[in-house]
Amino acid sequence: MDTSELDQLNTILDRDSELREKIKDQVNEFDKRARTMVGLLNRIHVTPTSAMPDLLDSLNPVLDDCKELVGSIAAVIPPNQFWRWKDLWSNSLRTAVFAVVLAEFLKTRNLATLSAVSDRLGIKEEWKDRVSLAIEDYLHGIISVVNELSRLAVNSVTLGNFEEPLKISAFVKDIFIGFSMLNLKNDPLRRRFDSLKYDIKKVEEVVYDVSLRKLASLPTMAT
Structure with missing residues (x-):
């Protein structure tokens, strides 16, 4: 390889590394919120029926934060690179899905659909090539x-x-x-x-x- 080609490859590698760190920073914040929701939901095992609505309502501010962070993740992912980066947030997203689906069952006794969970987490259809459930x-x-x-x-x-x-x-x-x-x-x-x-x-x-x-x-x- 000549020097110019090596310089070009290094530039690409540096750019990818920088992008990865940006994504990870946003994902780490999202993961914190997802784990916060799990911590709140752990209380269902010691919460009487009469107090369950208030407990479930306490998830709403955290879910709102999750929606903002999903938007932040989508903002840094280049077009058509969803599958390249999805493993960075997959586990955190599964945790958030768990929280949304469990809360929906406890509220309505129904299963939250794929589209309903996506909406609740602020995942927009126009982001499907960058961030999707x-x-x-x-x-x-x-x-x-x-x-x-x-x-x-x-x-x-x-x-x-x-x-x-x-x-x-x-x-x-x-x-x-x-x-x-x-x-x-x-x-x-x-x-x-x-x-x-x-x-x-x-x-x-x-x-x-x-x-x-x-x-x-x-x-x-x-x-």
Whole structure:
């Protein structure tokens, strides 16, 4: 290689390194907010039903910060380079998806759709070549919610909320059926899906115990 070519390559490498650092700075801030939401949601295991709306409302300011940071990330990504850089924020985004999907279930007992989660996180359609919510990241977030709900099923009984395991059971079984219909070729995602059967079994054991003790009635499962 001649000197001019080496100089050109070094310029490209320096530019990429500088861009990577800019992206990482924004992603680190986003990750902090995502972990803050998880910390707030950890309180659901010790929060009575009457106080749950206030707890979920406390997520809103953090979500607003997340939306701003997603915009900051999109602003530094060059056009058509989404797949080149997405691994930098993938784990943080899955954490944020987990928070949004879990909060939506606790509020409405429904599953937040891919588009609804994207909207809640401020991800705009016109950014799809720079920042987008990949399907696998959305699905990983949902699986994490099921993991958390199996724990909540147990802890809600401790708090005297005997109907909650029934609602959780209906929801996680519906999730499992939906995943069963997907053609999952992503090995990590497939392995995590296979683990859902253990979460469902855990929830079913709680439901059985609650029903056996006549603390809740099985016909009230549908909500």
